[in-house]
Amino acid sequence: MTLGLFDDDQPAAPQAPEWLEPGAVVLRGFALPPAAGLLQAVDAIAAQSPFRHLITPGGKRMSVAMTNCGPLGWVSDRSGYRYDPVDPETGRPWPAMPALFKQLARDAAEAAGFAGFAPDACLINRYAPGTRLSLHQDRDEGHYAHPIVSVSLGIPALFLWGGAQRADRARRVPLLHGDVVVWGGPARLRFHGVLPLPEATHPLTGAHRINLTFRKAG
Ligand code: SIN
Ligand code: FE2
Numbered sequence: 001m002t003l004g005l006f007d008d009d010q011p012a013a014p015q016a017p018e019w020l021e022p023g024a025v026v027l028r029g030f031a032l033p034p035a036a037g038l039l040q041a042v043d044a045i046a047a048q049s050p051f052r053h054l055i056t057p058g059g060k061r062m063s064v065a066m067t068n069c070g071p072l073g074w075v076s077d078r079s080g081y082r083y084d085p086v087d088p089e090t091g092r093p094w095p096a097m098p099a100l101f102k103q104l105a106r107d108a109a110e111a112a113g114f115a116g117f118a119p120d121a122c123l124i125n126r127y128a129p130g131t132r133l134s135l136h137q138d139r140d141e142g143h144y145a146h147p148i149v150s151v152s153l154g155i156p157a158l159f160l161w162g163g164a165q166r167a168d169r170a171r172r173v174p175l176l177h178g179d180v181v182v183w184g185g186p187a188r189l190r191f192h193g194v195l196p197l198p199e200a201t202h203p204l205t206g207a208h209r210i211n212l213t214f215r216k217a218g
Contacts, residue, residue: 023187032178112182147184154205162191
């Protein structure tokens with residue numbers, strides 16, 4: 001019998017939002033309840049539109065493996081970055097965005113103060129230890145009225161939260177399984193990235209981190 005003196009067997013209390021700046025917030029553990037279902041859905045999506053390493057316009061192979069679901073998918077090749085309704089690798093539309101994904105994105109955006117978020121693109125990033133994502137802005141959407149919702153699953157990463165200019169000093173924000181970052185409004189075009197992941201394993205993902213990035217692109 002436990003006397004409830006220790007917290008280990010208690011459900012985690014909802015954690016307070018951690019504001020990075022106005023318009024940008026880390027919601028710790030927000031995606032824990034649906035996490036296993038999200039990862040099952042990622043497997044089903046990747047069975048239709050496999051993870052692949054895209055080539056940048058400059059000809060480099062990205063170390064992060066990517067796929068997409070939803071009406072629009074983010075892709076990169078020699079000709080540039082774009083959103084495409086068709087997976088260039090399969091020639092078919094991207095797999096549909098699961099209802100669970102849409103609901104989570106909507107709820108997280110609302111918790112961050114952006115009500116009514118209805119993403120039409122979900123980029124799925126898969127990181128292995130050593131994989132990184134250099135500082136960039138999300139600016140291929142053509143309009144910036146809608147926030148970005150970014151869900152972390154699996155092994156931990158250090159997220160870089162920069163400023164309006166690439167050279168601005170970037171904060172290092174640890175992101176764990178189930179954490180969600182939302183940024184929009186005045187923070188929508190902030191530079192951000194991910195430091196090379198250390199070796200680790202997670203019971204649900206093995207030696208991988210899965211990131212879901214929801215956007216309104218069309
Ligand atoms: C991204 O910027 O597309 C992904 C960020 C992350 O993996 O946390
Ligand atoms: Fe990004």
